Amino acid sequence: MNVHDYMQQVGRAARAASRAIARADTNQKNRALLAIADALERDHEKLVTANMQDLAAAEKAGLEAALVDRLAITEATVRSMAEGLRQIAALPDPVGEMDDFTFRPSGIQLGKMRVPLGVVGIIYESRPNVTADAAGLCLKSGNAAILRGGSEAFHSNQAIAACVHEGLAVAGLPAGVVQILETTDRAAVTELVTMPEYVDVIVPRGGKGLIERISLEARVPVIKHLHGNCHVYIDDTANPDKAFNIAINAKTHRYGTCNTMESLLVHEAFAEFILPRLAEAYWEKGVELRGCDRTRAILGDKVVPATAEDWETEYLAPILAVKVVRDLDEAIEHINAHGSHHTDAVVTEDYGRARRFLREVDSASVxxxxxxxxxxxxxxxxxxxxxxxTDKIHARGPVGLEGLTSQKWVVLGDGQIRQ
Amino acid sequence: MNVHDYMQQVGRAARAASRAIARADTNQKNRALLAIADALERDHEKLVTANMQDLAAAEKAGLEAALVDRLAITEATVRSMAEGLRQIAALPDPVGEMDDFTFRPSGIQLGKMRVPLGVVGIIYESRPNVTADAAGLCLKSGNAAILRGGSEAFHSNQAIAACVHEGLAVAGLPAGVVQILETTDRAAVTELVTMPEYVDVIVPRGGKGLIERISLEARVPVIKHLHGNCHVYIDDTANPDKAFNIAINAKTHRYGTCNTMESLLVHEAFAEFILPRLAEAYWEKGVELRGCDRTRAILGDKVVPATAEDWETEYLAPILAVKVVRDLDEAIEHINAHGSHHTDAVVTEDYGRARRFLREVDSASVxxxxxxxxxxxxxxxxxxxxxxxTDKIHARGPVGLEGLTSQKWVVLGDGQIRQ
Structure with missing residues (x-):
């Protein structure tokens, strides 16, 4: 079968299964989630074996170490996938939730009901655990899922797929609820993002390149995660301990995550006091500092001069851009102009400045x-x-069960007609 | 200036103004809305005069009567525009609304804040009243608006624009908050829908052709209203009077609106009882009926045989497709397969069937x-x-102030760091 025909078949099966999973009750969905978790744990050796095939191929192909690292499955990874599914089972079911029912002057009673989106297409790279997470979230939110993992994780994903399908069968749900593509042909992605009759939304997970490519091609809505250029702004009214702890934690807790701080902004009246303490701690942890002129005037030549590009960069590495700012206004302006609207924090004890930062910084999390x-x-x-x-439309920030649903209007009447 | 440069300038002004209007408080926004309403009423003669220029040009160009009709402005139209703006001023301000603040196990307190989308581009045809409505809704929801009306309404829209800008000035808001394009060049639309750096969402209002063209071109999210193929399903448990009144009202209250019923489905056990009564009333009002074989068996040859196309058609005219169905399941299946996911109603006194219809019919309003x-x-x-x-992503069904906003996550901490 050619890729087009194969994807049409996958699409049709997903659309049909989406009706079944939308109607499934909470118990049935939870039974499937728990059965998948059990199957994964029982089959942990099979998963590790399948993963070793992928790892061997990756090493042979000369994949970079970070990628190989993300690809690896251990018994602990399997347990945490299973644990994730059990957590999803424990969450309240968003589907069918009704609220806001009020009477209108016409006599109709108007409210809203939360419903699944339908069919969700997920395109991702490396990490096989996404397969279990995504399957679990789509299932619980009443959506059918079409998963397209990276070709480097092909065997791992197929092994996880077997557990997912076992769990669906245990709960009496059709296999079409979660389909994991059996082709690694790039053309399958193009098909997936251009069949609005079968796919309601696309979630790409991966590098900026992947996401931009998919957004350009897509004829269905895309929930985009472009990048995380996150800021911490330390105001001159900050509590010094909170400022120190937050600035260190936001940068050094993990370097490769999207919510890691990439630029630190410091109020000019606080910079001489806090920056030397911070710099010492950063350098001790091996973090390279790239600063504006005023930062370098305080910390000296060990600070690399920051270029315009530094303010825009998501390093995902032990590098931090540092800028001394005049006041809150300059900080907010800098963040809105150079940030990625992901996550930004202020450290302050001033009530009015905290309120302004929350309101005026245009990011998914403030x-x-x-x-x-x-x-x-x-x-x-x-x-x-x-x-x-990092979009503003539909879901903003972390997308969980609610972001995979929509609300429809419900009108309860007693024979009302429009006058 | 060429169209590209002009649109870049409009985009930059909108982005800058979006910051000002996002920060504006409720009183300031309401002051602007009321001042625009006053200016429109005061200038009603100017508006009617400008409109006469458009009407004369439209007649000369041989525009069809329905379009000319939608283009016309009378003193009553102006009063209703002003009334609309006063109603918007009276609505609660959604911007800055915060809710759901709960403590997480880490000690952070997490909630949500409602915020404007930023810059909204609206593309519409004929009706000049859209100019006032759209300006009012965007202003109150804290968004900057770029309005592109039809070329046939150019003078009318410019006259309304003058009132809008007067109102903005009275409230001390920049003119860039509402920009009405001063060009009728089609290339301006292409620019508008492909500048994500300046435009956050596009709302096209017009025929299916316009909306499909824009969706295909757009590189920004589009809130689409494709078409309204609405159904009423009369169950055999229906109260006869409610069924009769609703079926007549849904079809004949207005023929040209998107929430008008286009297909009537009737349970086979109820059809012989209700259809003759309904047909008589429809025919009296000049509504043409197109029916399935079973409908024609009951009502006779005056019913035109329905073709496959009839089940898909938004007539926007005194024509109704009628189908006799076996049961609720067939009705739901028919609606999901042939409807446009806009608005569908059931008439029933059966609790369980009402619940199933609400849940299983996949439409914006049930x-x-x-x-x-x-x-x-x-x-x-x-x-x-x-x-x-008629999309499921972001806003579904009628889009008002809330649909023009988004929610961001707000974290209130006391120095918490991630363990």
Whole structure:
């Protein structure tokens, strides 16, 4: 079968299955989730074996170490996939939730019902655990899923797929609820993002290049996660300990995550006091600092001069851009102009400035006196996350079950007609 | 200036103004809305005069009567535009609304804040009243608007624009908050829908052709209103009077609106009882019936045989497709397969069937015992509406102030860092 015909068949099966999963009740969906979790744990050896095939091929192909690292499955990875599914099972079911029912002057009673989106297409690279997370989130939110993993994780994903299908069968749900593509042909992605009759939304997870390519091609809505250029702004009213702890944690807790701070802004009246303390700690951890002229005037030549590009960069590495700013206004302006609208934090004890930062910084997550590292689905209580949206339309920030649903209007009448 | 440079300038002005209007407080926005309303009423003669220029040109160009009709401005039209703006001023301000603040196990307190989308581009045909409605809704929801009206309404729209800008000036808001394009060049639309750096969402209002063309071109999200192929399903448990009144109202209250019923489905056990009564009333009002074989067996040859195309058609005319169905399942299946996911209603006294219809019909508005004609922004209490979305992503159904906003995550901390 050619790729077009194969994808049409996958699309039709997904659309049909989406009706079944939309109607499935909470118990049935949870039964499937728990059965998948059990199957994964039982088959952990099979998964590791399949993964070794992928790892061997990756090493042979000379894949870079970071990628190979993300590809690896251990018994611990399998347990955490299973744990993730059990957490999703424990979350309240968003489907069918009704609220806001009020009477209108005409006598109709108007409210809203939360419903699945339909069919969700997910395109991702490397990490096989996305397969289990995405399947679990789509299933619980009543959506059918079409998963397209990276070719480098092909065997791992097929092994996980077997567990997913076993779990669906245990709960009496059709296999079409979660389909994992059996082709690694790039043309399948093009088909997937251009069949609005079968796919309601696309979630790409991967590098900026992948996401831009898919957005350009897509004829269905895309929930985009472009990049995370996150800021912490330390105001001159900051509590010094909070400022120190947050600035260190936001940068050094993990270097490769999208909610890691990439630029630090410091109020000019606070810079001479806090920057030397911070620089010492950063350097001790091997973080390279790239600063504006005023930063270098305080910290000396060990600070690399920052170029215009540094303010735009998501390093995903032990590098930090540092800028001394005049005041809150300059900080907000800098963040809105150079940030990526992902996550930004202020450290301040001033009530009015905290309110202004929250309101005026145009990002998916805005924080007062907390580390940017909190911006993820797990810390926000969404269970897992299907991605972190840097769009404003539909879902913003970490996308969990709710982001995979929509609300329809419900009108309850007693025979009302329009006058 | 060429179109590209002109649109870049418009885009930059809109982006800058979007920051000002996002920060504006409720009083300032309401002051602008009321001042625009006053200016429109005061200038009603100027508006009618400008409109006469457009009408004369339209007649000379041989525009069809329905279009000329939608183009006309009378003193009454002006009063209703002003009234619409006063209603928007009276609605609660959605911007900055915060809710759902709960503590997470880490100690952070997490909630959501409603915020404007930024810059909204609206592309529409004929009706000059859209200019006032759209300006009002964008202004109140804290967005900057770029309005592109039809070339046939150019003078009318410019006259309305003068009132809008006067109102903005009275409230101390920049003119860039509402820009009405001063060119009728088609290339301006292409520019508008392909500048994501300046435009956050596009709302096209017009025929299916316009919307499909724009969706295909757009590189920014589009809130689409494709078409309204609405159904009423009369179950055999229906109350006969409710069924009769709703079926007549949904079809004959207005023929040209998107929430008008286009197909009537009747349970086979109820058809012989209700269809003759209904047919008599429809025919008296000059409504042509196109029916399935079973409908024709009951009502005779005066019913035109329905073709496959009839089930898909939005007539926007005194024509109704009629089908006798076996049961609720066939009705739901028919609606999901042939409808346009806009608005569909069931008439029934059966609790379980009402619940199933609400849940399983995949439309923006689902109704029990009420006329489909209720599906609009005014009846739903949204004030005006910027459109009715047939998409599932972001806003669904009538889109008012809330649909022009998004929610960001707010984290309130006391120095928390991620462990």
């Amino acid at each position: 924080m007062v006196n907390a580390s940017t590292r909190f911006a993820d689905g797990f810390e926000y209580g969404l269970g897992a996350e299907i991605g972190i949206s | 109704m029990v015992n009420a006329s489909t004609r209720f599906a609009d922004g005014f009846e739903y209490g949204l004030g005006a509406e910027i459109g009715i979305s």
